[in-house]
Amino acid sequence: MDEVFTLRRGSTPLLISLPHVGTELPDAQKPRYVERALALEDTDWHLERLYGFATSLGASMLVPRYSRYLIDLNRPPENVPMYPGANNTELCPTRFFSGDALYRPGQAPDEPEITRRITHYWRPYHDALAAELERLRAEHGYALLFDGHSIKSHLPWLFEGKLTDLNLGTAEGRSCAPALRTALAEVLAGQDSFTQVVDGRFKGGHITRHYGRPAENIHAVQLEMCWSSYMDEAPPWAWDPARAANMLPLLRRLLQAMLDWRP
Secondary structure (H helix, E strand, O other), X not given: OOXXXXXXXXXXXXXXXXXXXXXXXXXXXXXXXXXXXXXXXXXXXXXXXXXXXXXXXXXXXXXXXXXXXXXXXXXXXXXOOOOOOOOOOOOOOOEOOOOOEOEOOOOOOOHHHHHHXXXXXXXXXXXXXXXXXXXXXXHHOOEEEEEEEEEOOEOOOOOOOEOOOEXXXXXXXXXXXXXXXXXXXXXXXXXXXXOEEEOOOOOOOHHHHHHOEHHHOEEEEEEEEEHHHOEOOOOOOOEOHHHHHHHHHHHHHXXXXXXXXXX
16 A cells, blocks of 8 residues: 555556545544544545446556545645535535534644645645556557545535435536447436436536546546445445445446447
């Protein structure tokens, strides 16, 4: 394991990035957070396990060590909002997804601390991501990036009502070739176990938007899924074998559709 991430290199053009699965906070930082934060409730729980099958398909996988509460790897370093006009969490989040304060009074990171976190945690992950995409493109002529996420299905501070089970994001078609977007949309539409939408509330975060450059033979998509599709939504946020077993064949079809597609 690297200091801040694990990279498992595969044999196909596909890289899976799971930027919000980290479950550690540095000991020196823990006193800054409210007690509730130490349970890391807004983690993308169990995704490394859920996508574990992908390495058998030849996919590469990039997994961070540290929690999004330290720094959000799916936000731009300039810290501009991903969804203008809606509630957003920042590059170094100061709120839970409920809108409540994440830090004790006066303990939120200042600009020097944010810069330090970018240098020590954000930059290494993105350097590895960019290098792996370049390796895949050099070897195969193109690269495919699948950015995997999950979230609680009801979060009024972020969205109204219940979120759609599966939310495919392609930056409204800018982050991948139209034919790839269509192929993945057809996989989602061809099942009735889960609700689904393409480029709805979640259109893809910084990773999808920044690295998805179809004209340069790098094609990126994001999948945001509800926790309720594969796990319990109440603490301790346990893996649900029955629900996960229902989800896994669909995820396999999605990744296989990416691998079957050719530019």
